[in-house]
Amino acid sequence: MDKRSLSIETTRLIVRPFLKSDYHNWLHQNMNKLPSQHKYDIGVQDMSECTEFWFRDMIEQQNEMMNNDEVYIFGIFLKHTGAYIGSIDFSTLMRLNFHWGRVGYTLNNTHWGQGYGKEAVRGALKIAFGKINYHRVEAHINLDNIPSIRLAEGVGMQYECTRKGFINENGKWTDNLIYYMNAEDYF
Template sequence: MSKNDEAYVFGIFRKLDHKHIGKVEFSTIMRGEFQWGLIGYRLHNQFWRKGYGKEAVKGALDIAFNDLKFHRIEAHINIDNTPSIKLAESVGMAFECIRKGFIFEFGEWTDNLVFYINSK
């Protein structure tokens, strides 16, 4: 999918022992005059709240802007996912809006918060 500029997946590995602890991924929403992408991130739960997520997402955003040439990156976050909201805010992402009935999960259409960051 990276060859077609559809998606890019990066593993997160702990520096100490190179243990795989999660992933960060980007999906291309639209190119052309938008250069717009979506970020997703996941850490294995035993590595939560130790700073790994912030470091990985900050590094991935550098790649998104400098290497992949996105201008805007969005994160779509479940309303009750406080740790993800805090992570997005900690890397400089700003709250933009609530998209109502945006993602079909758990058997229903759920609302999502949209956070964004633009290249500098």
């Protein structure tokens, strides 16, 4: 699949696969985050191991996963400045008769409260349904991650259920809320 076809422009954003040339932008924005605002916000990180060589290797791995229909990772960039502000990923859970994927999203905390997350996920869902050809996309959300719940609901995803002991996080099986959207709900 051609990476260029997996890009979308929204009113204020460009959502697209990462390029090797994004390194300095990506690094600068990650180094200028605010301290963690809550337990699901990574906040400031040690970026000392994130060299340009490391980043190029990461992009190669992302390309391979995309070519294998495993994981699709997109950067979120401000249209007017080109600044990197977050990422969205889709993981293929199953194909065959399902065409089922999972969405994950993160927005740098310096850009919260401006509607960028919802705008980016809405745009990325168009890629997921129209280009990656998922029929169903789920968000798996921790029970107390209120910002993520609001974002999922804000883009029109529906609560389906709570899966008990669903994901192993820090050595403990945790429950997750399942929000979903089918292609016909989007278009």
